[in-house]
Each structure stands twice: as structure tokens, then as C-alpha cells.
Amino acid sequence: MMSNILKKTTLSLVISGILAANANAAITDIIISEYVEGSGDNKAIELTNTGSSSYTFPSNIELQYSSYDNQIRTPDGDNILEGLTIAGGATVVIYNSAADAALSESIASSATAVIAASYDEQSYYSLSFNGDDHVAIIDTDTNTTYDTIGTDGTYWGSGQTLRRRAGEGDSTPVQSSTYSSSDWEDFGEDVFDDLGTATYSEYEEVVASTCSLDTQTTIAEIQGSDSASPLLAAVLSLLKVIM
DSSP states (O other): OHHHHHHHHHHHHHHHHHHHHHHSOOGGGEEEEEEEEOSTTOEEEEEEEOSSSOEEOOTTEEEEETTTTEEOBOTTSSBSSTTOEEOTTOEEEEEETTSOHHHHTTSOTTSEEEEEOOHHHHGGGSSOOOSSSOEEEEETTTTEEEEEEOOTTSOSSTTEEEEEBOBGGGBOOOOOSSOOGGGEEEOOTTOOTTTTSOOOBOOOOOOOOOOOGGGSOOHHHHHOSSSSOTTHHHHHHHHHHHO
16 A cells, blocks of 8 residues: 555656646747847846746856856846746846936836846946947856857947847747847837837848859950950949949
8 A cells, every 4th residue: 555655656746847847948948039238338138038938047047248258247246147037928128237217117017127237336247248249148057058149349239229030920039049130120229118028020031142153254254355354344434433
């Protein structure tokens, strides 16, 4: 009898564990959905849980920026993501503690607003990117980049509010470890009206180059049969336009 009870108890624990695992979203459901690099300290990152269940960040998942992989922290110096929970389909807006009230008061009431450190509070571990720093969700245990926006060293995001575009067929966007500007739409500087709403911009198709070897000019055609290239006149005409 005792053996049967133990077996049932063990089975119940296994089933409970499986159900609990299935009830939680995965880190792969979390994307960067909006980026704000405005005037002064008006800086924010919106994260969206594209899954149907809640997700809680463990200590090894960080929000980092710049080529130095600076961890973004709270004003007290803690990992800004650790212990943070995002419900399924919901968003979290992480913003600089010194941002204007216009930004913080624009965050949708349905979102979770999280205050990150200013530069005065945590120096390089604050939410202080300047439009030339990438921002990424990183697993520090495996050095895995789950999602990213921007590239280091070029002013790709200065003075911009960038919202993620939907995927092809208006599908929910997915994580990407590489940045493509075509995945984002710019709404200008200090635009906060969409923060916390988990909406996406319209999908924009990327048109591939149609260049073909069949249409390229051969060396023989450039040289021609005379002393001067038959394309010389066209080149000279182009130079006059440029000059």
C-alpha cells in the first residue's frame, strides 16, 4: 500500500513539474520592441513578452549596451532585469531615472514601468546609451545574444524613437541576434505616445538587388574598337553633373 502511495506521489510531482515548466514563457519570447534615445536623459527600452505565459528573468540574463557590454542597472546597482516578471503579451518599459516627466507619464498604464539608473547614479552601468551603442538581451552564462538593436560606433539611433516592425504577413516579430534597420521605424525625437502598448509598425518588405552578370558591361565593351572608349562621353557627362 505504501509503495502505491509513493508511486502516486512521485507521479504527481513529475506532472506538476511539467505543467509548471509549460506555464512559463521562455527567454526566446522576449523581444526589444521599442527604443527611445531622445534629448537629455530621455532614454528608454521597451521589452515585450510575445508568449502567452509570464516570464521572470533570472540573474544570468542582462540588458547590456555599448561595445563594452555594460550591464544596465537599477539606481541601487542591481541587474535591472533580475527577478522582473513580464506577463504574456505584456510589456515592460525601462527608463532613465532622470528622464523628463513627459516620458514617464506617457508609459501605458497596462505596462510595467521600471526605473533604471542615471549616469550620476551608476556611471557606465546606467541607461545612458547615446545613439551609437547597441542594446541587447544577453545570457551571460553562455554569452548568447537573444535580441539586439543597433551597432556600435555609428550614430544609427541618435534622436530617434524606433518601433519594431511586424514580421512578414503582419506576424509577431521574433528575436534577432543581428541588427537590421529595416526591422524598425523611426518616429523622431522625444516621441513617447506608444510606450508600453506592445504594438508594432507595419511590415516593410526588403527588396533584393536585381543586379545580374547578364546585365553587366564587359571589358571589351568598355574599351571599344577605337582609340577612345565609346563610354567616355557618358563618363564625362556624369562628371560634369557631380562637379
